[in-house]
Amino acid sequence: MAYVEWRGNTCRVVWNTGRKDDRGKWIYDQKGGFTDEVVAKNYGLDREADVRNDRYVSRRDGAVLMSEYVKTWQQTLDVGHLRKRNVESIIRLYIAPRWGDTAVANIKPSLYRAWELWLKEQEHIGDRYRGEILLIFSMMMDDAVDDGLIQSSPVQKKKRRRGRYKKKPRERKRNMRMEDVHQLACNALSFWGFPGYVYVWTFAMTGMRPAELYGLRPEYCHPNWPASDPLDDVNEDDREERHVEDLERYGPTRMPAIRVQWQHQRHEGIGKPGLYVPKYESRRTLVVPPFLAELLEMLLDGREAEWVFTSINDGPLINANFPYHYWRKFADGREAKETFERVRLGQQQTVATWRPVSELPAVERWQRKRQYLMRHGHKEWIDEDGHSRIATESRMGHELAGVEGLYSNVTPAMEEAIMESLQERWENFIVTLPDGWEPPMSPSSLPVDLAGWMKLQVKMAKARAL
Structure with missing residues (x-):
């Protein structure tokens, strides 16, 4: 029971905390500065009541900084x-x-x-x-x-809303149009080269997250995958069984596809970048339309790079500060620039840039917009084409909650329907290009005849439309 001790003109109250030390002896707490013995005694009794009701926080515990x-x-x-x-x-x-x-x-x-x-x-x-x-x-x-450091949280839980409803502000988005994606791809071709052209169309046609595109390796990309699957993710328990099914379902002679197995990120924002499991562990397979499959084949033909999409200097995109040094140029545009000004040894100099590029026209709907919105736009396209929720959400790397997600499954017919609708969207657009359309100049020589390939694509699209 709590007891009071006088020390000079004041007294202190001592009480049992209900805990024992390493030697098995009771631990006592105390509080001094009282001038009234009854008040002190009642304070101690209150603390012992807190101990009995598991509400007590000792001064020693609460003093932790x-x-x-x-x-x-x-x-x-x-x-x-x-x-x-x-x-x-x-x-x-x-x-x-x-x-x-x-x-x-x-x-x-x-x-x-x-x-x-x-x-x-x-x-x-x-x-x-x-x-x-x-x-x-x-x-x-x-x-x-x-942890017993405080009795209750100082953060008050939100109470039921009262008064007039106020809508939460949301980022304003505009629907993603094929002509805008086409212009972004052309800008990427002029600024970056053929990998940039394929990057934009892959982004738009798969809805992959940027870090997943940065970390896409040739062994997980059409036309190499699934035969080239290294099965290097030891945390994927059913990878052997999954690989057998992939060989039956995907491939150059079946449905062309990309396997999203990794994302390229830096650990804790510093140090050497590494491969990590995609967000929410959303490993998934994405079928791609035939035109994109051909672009990926042309991009990877004869290349031995570690990544499908490399920077201008053939390095990993994770090191390129892609949103600023690349995406902003595609979306916001830039003036043609063959020289630049600098100060060296105190002298103003005009120097020819080592990599002059032509003017990049701004894409109005994408000015000052982040590249992640292209992932949102891909979902808009899939929704517009009326595909099932399970097929759409699985493609985006999401899981459906409840019974719907438990009972549903993505079938080959669902994937084939997505592939065909994306191909149809592409063909409906390219037949609208003006006669004689040519791709813009690239900063480096193209490894393929892109102009000839595009003419053949238009010809086949028109033939199918008849």
């Missing part, structure tokens, strides 16, 4: 490397600087609300990113309750 707690908390994360990198970045930039010197037990709801308002006032923090920061902090506080 957030700077120490976040280190332990991060070690408990069991998430993908990209998610872990984002969480660690949020802790380093926003949580640790604000709360690092604060004891966990001293984080009060009023302090949290003040910090929430401060985050809202920062112009460089968008609504979605601020929500991520607060979510991470809320998870951390919930775990602190489970």
